[in-house]
Amino acid sequence: MVAGDWLKRIGVLAALLLLSSCYIPDKFRGELRLSKYGDYSLSFKGDLMFAPILDDYRKNKIKPENEAERQENIRRDLSRDIAFRKIESKGKGRFSVEYERVGRLEKVQLTSLIRRDARMLSLRSMENGAIVIRANAMKPSDAQILAELGLNMEGEFRITTDGNVVEHNATVVKPFGTSKVYIWKIENPLAPMPHLVMIRDIDPNRPLAPRASEVNK
Structure with missing residues (x-):
């Protein structure tokens, strides 16, 4: 194996280690x-690919006798x-899914899609009243390796809110009644990932729940 091929292989394996337990969205x-008070409804419809399994396909480790088991895992x-309403296998680690979650962010809270150890999108409420929405971004080097492995990332994400947005990187912003719709067009892994910061209002009819440390004082 020549030095260039060896270095390329090391780079691919390093990226797969970085992406372990990582789901990549596509065609979504x-x-x-x-709401300005922190109530939310989150939905996702599209494909999810489990990135680490690609290396096993590349190495021909996935055989007819174990492929179904790997997909089922x-x-x-x-x-x-x-919150997943639909999970259907499309083969080779790719699944067609539908996801719906509703809730209310309390004074200090972190919730995510999918979950904390495999999150693609996080919703974080902070003590200073800020609510930060952030999707995971990739380094250009990792995005290039994903492209070499056959992964893509195309879709659209929207945030509709009547809150006081103080920061965002949306592709398009449109009025929607008393709210605004912030739209991100994702064309590839290097596209800017959604990021938005809102300052919440305090609902006089429903005070924010205190933190556990405050309850125990």
Whole structure:
């Protein structure tokens, strides 16, 4: 093996280690409806690919006798989150999914799609009143390796809110009644990932829940 090929192989393996337990979205449409008080409705419809399995396909480790089991293991991992309404295998670690979650962000809280150890999108409420929405971004080097492995990332994500948005990187912003719709067009892994910061209002009819440390004082 020549030095260039060896270095390239090391780079691919390093990226796969970095991406372990990572799901990559593709051909998707996602939406977050977020009120100025912190109530939210999060939906996602599209494909999810389990990145680490690609290396096994590349090395021909996936055989007819174990492929179904590997697919089922991924499906079970996804089904741990009851917010998934649909999980259908499309083969080679790719699943067609539908996801819906509703809730209310308390004073200090972190929630995510899918979950904390495999999150693609995080919703974080902070003590200073800020709510930060952030999707995971990739380094250019990692995005290039994903492209070499046959992964893509195309879709659209929207945030509809009547809150006081103080920072965002949306592709397009449109009025929607008393709210605004922030739209991100994702064409590849190097596209800017959704990021938005909102300052919440305090609902006089429902005070924010205190933190556990405050309750125990």
